[in-house]
Structure formats: structure tokens, C-alpha cells
Amino acid sequence: MMLVKNYMDRSPIHGQGVFAAEWIAKGTRVWEVTPGFDLLMPKATLQLLPDIQRDFMAHFGYVECATxxxxLCMDHARFMNFSARPNVARPTDWHGDPLDLQLALRDIEPGEELLFAVTEDLDAELKIGSQLYRT
Structure with missing residues (x-):
């Protein structure tokens, strides 16, 4: 669930994107997985869905690296785009495993698109092809 004020708008990266509606200080918690709000599904269950539902989940959801x-984020977070220069990222625990949240990597200005690293979604290459976004 998004934890900062945001809005959707046209993105030069991929059609729609999520933008900061307020100034976000470096280190601010921007997003976190919220069980009961966000949908969490084992990949094995995904294979049991009809094609149209599986395609929707594959497009709008992401495969969590740790688990x-x-x-499937149930708010604007599902429209966040990947970037080679992200401004939000997942911290890791003391084992180096990613946590289920994202922090601002630097101060983010109002109107700036919120972007995360392609490495945060195990299916990223399937979604964007073999060429990573150059933004």
C-alpha cells in the first residue's frame, strides 16, 4: 500500500505512472506490502487461473524476490514503473534479504515519477523484454 500522497499521470516510460503529490524526504517509507489490502498469491496458484486472469496478474502484479x-498491489503502486535509475528501493535485512517495503533513496520532488529497480521483480525481463529501461 502506498504510504505517501501520490497520483497517476502519463509517464514517458510506459504509458501510466505514479507521481509524488508531495515532497518526500530521503529514507521515507513510500510503500509496503499490506496483507489484507494487497493480494498475495503463491506462483503455483497463478497457474490454476484462467488465461485472462493469469495475464492480468502477470502484467499488474510482481514476483516478490524474497518469497x-x-x-498484486490494490492501489496506484501497481502502476509504478521500473528504471535503471530508481528513486525508491527495498532495504534488506541483516541476512541481505529484501524487506516488503520501499524507501525513498533520495529526496523526491512533487510531480516526480516514483520509480523502482528492475531487480525488484523476478519477472521484470518478461515484462519489458531483454532491454532494460534506460531512464
Whole structure:
């Protein structure tokens, strides 16, 4: 669930994107997985869905790096785009495993698109092809 004020708008990266509606200080918690709000699904369950539902989940969800579960954000977060220069990222625990949240990597200005690293979605290359976004 998004934890900062945001809005959707046209993105030069991929059609729609999520933008900061307020100034966000470096280190601010921007998003976190919220069970009961966001949908969490084992990848094995995904294979049991009809094609149209599976395609929707694959497009709008992401495969969580730490658990391998599919996560479908139920708010604007599902429209966040990847970037080679992200401004939000997942911290890791003391084992180096990613946590289920994203922090601002630097101060983010109002109107700036919120972007995360392609490495945060195990299915990223399937979604964007073999060429990573150059933004």
C-alpha cells in the first residue's frame, strides 16, 4: 500500500505512472506490502487461473524476490514503473534479504515519477523484454 500522497499521470516510460503529490524526504517509507489490502498469491496458484486472469496478474502484479509469491498491489503502486535509475528501493535485512517495503533513496520532488529497480521483480525481463529501461 502506498504510504505517501501520490497520483497517476502519463509517464514517458510506459504509458501510466505514479507521481509524488508531495515532497518526500530521503529514507521515507513510500510503500509496503499490506496483507489484507494487497493480494498475495503463491506462483503455483497463478497457474490454476484462467488465461485472462493469469495475464492480468502477470502484467499488474510482481514476483516478490524474497518469497517468490505474486503480489498484486490494490492501489496506484501497481502502476509504478521500473528504471535503471530508481528513486525508491527495498532495504534488506541483516541476512541481505529484501524487506516488503520501499524507501525513498533520495529526496523526491512533487510531480516526480516514483520509480523502482528492475531487480525488484523476478519477472521484470518478461515484462519489458531483454532491454532494460534506460531512464
Amino acid at each position: 517468490g509469491q505474486l503480489v
